[in-house]
Amino acid sequence: MSNNLDRDIKEAADMLRNSNFTTAYTGAGISVESGIPPFRGEEGLWNKYDPSYLELNFFLSQPEKSWKVIKQIFYDFFDDAKPNAAHLALAKMEKQGMLSRIITQNIDNLHQEAGSTKVYEFHGNSMKLVCLACSRVFPHGEISLDHLPPHCPDCQGLLKPDFIFFGEAIPQEPLAAAYEAASKSDVFLVIGTTGEVMPANQIPPLAKQNGAKIIEVNPEASNYTSRITDLLLKGKAGEVMTKLEKELFSAPLHDD
Ligand code: APR
Numbered sequence: 001m002s003n004n005l006d007r008d009i010k011e012a013a014d015m016l017r018n019s020n021f022t023t024a025y026t027g028a029g030i031s032v033e034s035g036i037p038p039f040r041g042e043e044g045l046w047n048k049y050d051p052s053y054l055e056l057n058f059f060l061s062q063p064e065k066s067w068k069v070i071k072q073i074f075y076d077f078f079d080d081a082k083p084n085a086a087h088l089a090l091a092k093m094e095k096q097g098m099l100s101r102i103i104t105q106n107i108d109n110l111h112q113e114a115g116s117t118k119v120y121e122f123h124g125n126s127m128k129l130v131c132l133a134c135s136r137v138f139p140h141g142e143i144s145l146d147h148l149p150p151h152c153p154d155c156q157g158l159l160k161p162d163f164i165f166f167g168e169a170i171p172q173e174p175l176a177a178a179y180e181a182a183s184k185s186d187v188f189l190v191i192g193t194t195g196e197v198m199p200a201n202q203i204p205p206l207a208k209q210n211g212a213k214i215i216e217v218n219p220e221a222s223n224y225t226s227r228i229t230d231l232l233l234k235g236k237a238g239e240v241m242t243k244l245e246k247e248l249f250s251a252p253l254h255d256d
Pocket residue numbers: 026027028029030032033038039040041044105106123191192193194195196197217218219220221222235236237238
């Protein structure tokens with residue numbers, strides 16, 4: 001690891017220690033080391049699949065085609081995916097009182113599986129399927145995806161994953177939590193996101209406008225880096241967050 005990163009990690013740790021309200025804002029990049037591909041970049045899912053299949057109107061008009069893509073890009077990956085060191089570091093920061101909340105764009109449930117409890121999912125969660133006819137909700141593991149599209153065991157209505165499609169409204173609770181975080185955070189820890197997608201990508205700039213320090217964790221520059229980022233910890237989330245966790249929580253060696 002370059003000395004620059006070690007120096008930057010120390011600076012980030014100081015900022016976090018002095019913060020009374022820290023928000024982690026995460027995107028697909030934090031789950032890449034758990035085996036879940038990102039949407040953009042050279043390995044990006046949108047290079048292989050047409051994102052229009054994830055538009056709400058397309059799903060409603062051609063559910064079988066949409067579900068085929070949904071199964072391949074989400075459900076075929078999620079069951080084996082486990083939280084990585086970055087998810088675990090954030091859960092530890094919450095336990096130690098150094099992280100007030102996570103606003104995630106991810107639907108993979110890995111923050112919760114890592115032990116984080118204050119998680120707000122801007123784009124919903126893939127673990128539940130909802131019936132569009134009778135509104136009953138089912139854990140995704142209870143519904144077979146062998147025949148697509150899946151139908152409600154109760155009323156045969158069409159089942160939809162409980163995540164937010166393009167063109168679908170952001171749920172009120174995470175939206176309010178995100179705007180509140182952007183108004184009261186001293187530090188925003190932005191991990192693994194390009195900042196491409198509206199309206200999620202409005203949150204970090206709003207936090208900056210309200211005086212938050214922006215620490216970014218990403219191996220590459222994002223839409224935020226040259227505009228709002230105060231400190232870029234350049235590297236993979238798992239590696240960087242492991243170093244940050246050590247810097248924050250391993251007691252300094254006595255030098256006497
Ligand atoms: N560690 C940290 N960041 C990483 C890693 C890694 N190991 N690998 C890749 N990245 C970074 C990439 O450099 C990129 O900036 O993660 C980001 C992934 O960007 P996207 O795939 O665009 O993910 P995200 O920003 O979360 O997408 C937002 O777009 O398709 C919609 O709803 C979907 O929530 C998603 C939204």
